[in-house]
Amino acid sequence: MTLQSGIIGVQGIGVHIPPGRASNSDRLTDFGIEAAFLDNKIGVQKRAIMGDEETAVGMCLKAAADLVERGGPSLDSVECVVVVTQNPGIQIPHLSAQLHGTLGLRSECACFDVSLGCSGYVYGLAAIQAFMQQNGLRHGLLFTADPYSSIIDLADKNTALLFGDAATCTWIGPDPVFTTGKFTFGTMGVEHAALTCARNGRLFMNGRAIFNFAAKQVPSDITRLLSMNGAAIGDIDEFIFHQGSKYIVDTLAKLLQLDRTRVAFDMTDYGNTVSSSIPLILAKSMTRPENRRLVLSGFGAGLSWASALLTRPNVCS
């Protein structure tokens, strides 16, 4: 077997945020919440909601179309499709196969789904790149789409104001804007019931448990990631944390003593989009040349977390 060890990495990202919005300010009275709490702690004014006719696969197709519009790969060249989702719409077949068929991709194309939530994009990056490198593949697509609007209990104060729908499509290719270093991963399965749909098909979240988990695990994971990659906090131009809420992003910045201007925050107009939250920001961040080294960190259901260091290929370590 001949292995191809050429460099691959993140070459482009397409996104789709449905135009439909649900206002959180309309629900303050329902939950006895003050506007200041919504602004300063939750950080979500509107939640993106896919339309009645929209689906996870439909959102992915729009994200792929956006990638093509931004100069993405020829679809004829795609040899691998990975989808990160826990809400694919239908369980069988896997969403990546549905996309493969609708996009008309070549038959010599590997397709599989990854069942992860908010840590899923970072896991997905590691999985698709390792898979592609091991098998000498040059062009792949990593999708994220987890429309939580289909599983939210709108009467649940802990979740009703947080989540929004979106999809992204990341092109993994041989002329990357960013390459990845060593990844870090972790799981705290003993706390898996803190974020689950096990009870009635609707999302349940133990807010305190999730907060504790993120505040304890993520800062130490970032420290470990930087150490493994021979980098320091001062080397990083932007930290892109999963956008769980404004409060958790602020708390992670505080615990890591980060310059707040180097910590991305972007969820006010669409909400916590689960595995799409990081690539939605990365799509904007990668267009700024001054962003040479980035840290990504996703954390959520499982409870699970993963972090990655991204570097522009021309930046010396």
Next chain:
Amino acid sequence: MLVTLETLHTILGKAEITEKDPASFDPDVPLREQGLDSLDMATLVFFVETELDLSIPHQQYKLLTSLSEIAAAINTNRQEWSHKP
């Protein structure tokens, strides 16, 4: 060593969740009635756990509303909640 209100005031300051003087909080009045919200409470207890190297169970956490209750609960259960052998 017993956890005192002074200890909790110090931790309250480290948590940076209030602009008030930590010592000005009435230990017997629920913190939620003194300006802290649910996320502030989660942060305070996170800092208490970190500083004192212990884990407060979720069921017990729900019962802790004031500084006096937090101190009393820790002093009663510290051995069970402590991470130290």
